[in-house]
Amino acid sequence: MVHGEEQWTSGAGMAKMSRRTFLSRATTTMVGGIGALMGIPTVAYLVSPAKARGGLGVDRLPLGPISKFPVGEPTLFKAAIERKTGWVTQTEELAFYVFTEDGRNFSAMSNICTHLGCRVRWITDDEQFFCPCHSATFNKNGTVASGPPPRALDQFELLVEDEQLFVVGKVEA
Amino acid sequence: MIEKIDLWFEERMGWRPIWKALALRNIPKVTWAYTLGSATLLVMVNQILTGILLTIYYVPSPQDAYNSVSFITNEITAGWLIRGLHHWGASAMVILAGLHMIRVVVHGAYKFPREVTWFTGLGLLAVTMAFGFTGYLLPWDQKAYWATTVGTRMLEVVPVIGPWLLRFARGGEELSAVTLTRFYGMHIWVLPALLMLLIGIHMFLVVRIGISAPPKASETEEEGPELEVEA
Ligand code: HEM
Ligand code: FES
Numbered sequence: 001m002v003h004g005e006e007q008w009t010s011g012a013g014m015a016k017m018s019r020r021t022f023l024s025r026a027t028t029t030m031v032g033g034i035g036a037l038m039g040i041p042t043v044a045y046l047v048s049p050a051k052a053r054g055g056l057g058v059d060r061l062p063l064g065p066i067s068k069f070p071v072g073e074p075t076l077f078k079a080a081i082e083r084k085t086g087w088v089t090q091t092e093e094l095a096f097y098v099f100t101e102d103g104r105n106f107s108a109m110s111n112i113c114t115h116l117g118c119r120v121r122w123i124t125d126d127e128q129f130f131c132p133c134h135s136a137t138f139n140k141n142g143t144v145a146s147g148p149p150p151r152a153l154d155q156f157e158l159l160v161e162d163e164q165l166f167v168v169g170k171v172e173a
Numbered sequence: 174m175i176e177k178i179d180l181w182f183e184e185r186m187g188w189r190p191i192w193k194a195l196a197l198r199n200i201p202k203v204t205w206a207y208t209l210g211s212a213t214l215l216v217m218v219n220q221i222l223t224g225i226l227l228t229i230y231y232v233p234s235p236q237d238a239y240n241s242v243s244f245i246t247n248e249i250t251a252g253w254l255i256r257g258l259h260h261w262g263a264s265a266m267v268i269l270a271g272l273h274m275i276r277v278v279v280h281g282a283y284k285f286p287r288e289v290t291w292f293t294g295l296g297l298l299a300v301t302m303a304f305g306f307t308g309y310l311l312p313w314d315q316k317a318y319w320a321t322t323v324g325t326r327m328l329e330v331v332p333v334i335g336p337w338l339l340r341f342a343r344g345g346e347e348l349s350a351v352t353l354t355r356f357y358g359m360h361i362w363v364l365p366a367l368l369m370l371l372i373g374i375h376m377f378l379v380v381r382i383g384i385s386a387p388p389k390a391s392e393t394e395e396e397g398p399e400l401e402v403e404a
Contacts, residue, residue, distance in 0.1 A: 038222070041251035045226060048250040086230070087240035 004123070019116070049086065060159065060166040061094070066103065069165070074099040074122050074129070074140060075112065080169070096156055096167065097122060097129070099140065108167060110154040121148045122151070180257050194380060201386035209273035210237040210379070216266040217372070220304070221257040230281075231311065232358035238313035248271075251377070263305050270298050282385040290378040296371045300364055313353060322348055 057171050069075060074097040083092045096108040112131075113120050118133035128145055129138035136147025143152045159166045229250060232241045245252040275293065277283055280310075283291035308323040313385055328338040343353035 041254050042222075042226060044250040045252060045255055046229065048248075048252070087244040088239065 027052065060168050063096075063167060065166040066100075066106070066160060066163055066165050069098055069100055069103070069106070071103050072099055073124065074109070076122070077108075095119070097153075098165070099130050104160075106158050106160070106165060107141070108156040108158055110156065110170075112154065113149060114144075114153060115147070115149040184396070198380060198383070200384055202290060203384070204387060207384065209269060210274050212271050213266060213269040214372075214376075216262050216269055217368070219262045220245065220266060223255050223262065225258055226255050228361060233311065234355050235313060238311065242312045242314075263308060267305060270276070270301050274298065275282040280385060280388055286382055287378065287385065290375060290382070292370045293375040293378070297375060300368050300371060304364050304368075307356040308365065310353065310356045313359065318348060321352070325352075326392055334357060371375060 007018055007055060012135050034163065058081055061081060076095055077098050078093055078095045080091050082089055084090075084106065095111045097111055098106060098108050100106045101164055111119050111121070113131040113133065113136060115134060115136055118131050120129040120131045120136075122128075125128045126137070128138060129142075131137070131147065131149070136149045137145040138149070138153055139145050140153065141152075143149075154170060156167045157169045159168045196353055198368065227245065230241055230245050230252075232238060243254070249251075263326055277294070278289065306321075306324060309324075311318045325339055327344045328342055329335045342352075343349070344355050
């Protein structure tokens with residue numbers, strides 16, 4: 001025999017519901033509730049690390065006295081930074097092309113191609129940056145001259161203090 | 174709508190008899206104590222799901238284990254929750270399985286024809302405790318390290334093969350990276366496989382044989398309790 005075929009009323013004026021229907025709905029509701037209660041934290045848990053944005057890792061990165069930067073030609077500078085990804089802290093090498101026309105106003109560009117991330121290099125004869133992966137070229141100021149890259153090279157914000165040059169952050173595109 | 178979808182699948186898969194056998198099966202009139210097995214099962218599902226989530230960030234190496242665990246607890250959204258559920262669920266599962274077992278003993282439900290259910294139950298309890306033991310080492314903190322040092326050391330008193338067992342459990346003389354990875358492998362591959370096998374048999378038998386009715390108190394001492402073979 002099957003239990004719970006009897007009808008029961010849970011209060012005056014309430015519609016009759018079989019015990020089986022009640023229990024089946026109550027079970028479905030509880031399972032759904034637990035599912036939602038667990039589902040939301042699960043999604044948050046999985047998405048969590050994707051929210052972290054890689055910054056410089058330091059407030060300011062010293063590049064040295066401004067007198068040492070060649071005038072008129074972008075020059076590659078490398079600096080090591082400590083970066084924490086997850087629970088691992090690694091030393092990472094950042095490279096920028098520092099450029100100045102007058103020895104007082106500086107700009108710094110990333111050497112990472114905005115197409116698919118290869119490293120660009122300055123070709124003195126052509127007065128252009130060249131990316132070997134898909135033959136893109138960028139102008140002296142970082143704007144795209146030719147090829148597939150969707151936007152100019154990333155710029156870094158700079159600061160001159162006591163004749164010293166510092167990188168202070170990435171300029172958000 | 175739902176009925177239509179249900180019918181669409183039913184026509185192609187014919188799974189209604191299976192649903193009937195599992196969810197709509199007849200059972201004797203039972204008490205709340207009979208829900209202890211299902212409660213254990215629910216916690217088991219919790220352990221499986223939260224355990225899988227923990228492997229997304231956990232790394233079983235001496236350099237990374239502790240840091241990856243504290244990363245989960247302190248930096249990942251809801252990481253404290255997922256880890257907390259797995260941590261407390263481990264104890265809850267041992268307690269619930271124990272209570273479930275007591276209920277089975279008190280009702281004499283282990284007797285014919287349910288001996289195999291009982292034996293697989295013993296296996297499940299052993300597997301559950303092995304989960305607890307191997308899982309305890311994984312955070313690789315002081316407590317984990319010394320608890321496992323002591324726990325594995327106990328194997329040494331086994332006659333004849335004791336010293337060998339100790340070295341086998343540790344994967345060498347001392348606790349090391351080798352111990353950590355073998356405990357991890359046990360915890361996430363070997364034991365789950367055993368658990369699935371045993372729970373499969375256990376649950377099959379619960380459905381196939383049907384559960385026992387609560388024993389009735391006999392009217393006269395001489396008669397002895399009524400033997401209910403089939404529910
Ligand atoms: C590891 C986790 C375990 C799970 C998930 C589990 C699950 C279940 C479930 C859902 C039932 C149905 C009836 C009830 O809940 O009382 C059951 C029955 C049973 N279990 Fe377990 N069980 C576990 C461990 C054990 C242990 C440790 C023993 C004893 C050694 C055991 C022996 C039995 C027996 C003999 C039955 C049949 C009871 C009857 O027919 O009345 N189980 N189990
Ligand atoms: S990656 Fe630089 S052009 Fe494609």
